Amino acid sequence: MTIILCDLQSSTDDPFFARYGEHLPRGLRESARGLTWAEFCDAYGPSHGLTVEFLTWCRTRGGSIEIELTLADDGARTGCAARGSGPISAATDLLYRRGLAIEAIEFHQLLVAEGVATFLRTVSPTSRTPARWSFAIAHDAVESAVRALIAGASMHR
Numbered sequence: 001m002t003i004i005l006c007d008l009q010s011s012t013d014d015p016f017f018a019r020y021g022e023h024l025p026r027g028l029r030e031s032a033r034g035l036t037w038a039e040f041c042d043a044y045g046p047s048h049g050l051t052v053e054f055l056t057w058c059r060t061r062g063g064s065i066e067i068e069l070t071l072a073d074d075g076a077r078t079g080c081a082a083r084g085s086g087p088i089s090a091a092t093d094l095l096y097r098r099g100l101a102i103e104a105i106e107f108h109q110l111l112v113a114e115g116v117a118t119f120l121r122t123v124s125p126t127s128r129t130p131a132r133w134s135f136a137i138a139h140d141a142v143e144s145a146v147r148a149l150i151a152g153a154s155m156h157r
Helices: 008-013 015-020 026-032 037-044 087-097 141-155
Strands: 050-059 065-073 076-084 103-112 115-123 132-138
Touching (some): 015 026, 015 037, 026 037, 026 115, 026 132, 065 087, 065 141, 076 087, 087 103, 087 141, 115 141, 132 141
Antiparallel strands (some): 050 065, 065 076, 103 115
16 A cells, blocks of 8 residues: 655645646746646746747757747747757757847756646846746647747746
């Protein structure tokens, strides 16, 4: 017989736990405490500002990641492409070329029913905004990471 002990207070205060049975990363869990799922998605998700409308990716023969995407920025759409050692480095390069300097300082991924959830804590060396958490859920880890990073960049503008 296995007995699993859990902190019911933190479980009910964590909107991700309430939906998926997995806890948010500690710092994000503290700032999201008491939010509904809809409030959490609105506060940390890729729902406004700079968003990804279309994304494809492939791994090159050399092992790097190439991403192609369409960014929507308050109604204006732009096609973009970048290459990096991984999805975060490719998306960071893409954003930097658009004038949005951003760095991921914490990275977490969890498998969920819809695919992969990525949680990023980001900073912008050119913005006076504090470090921010962002998240995205997508069908694979690469797309989820790129969408979470771009959500974070939108928060730093």
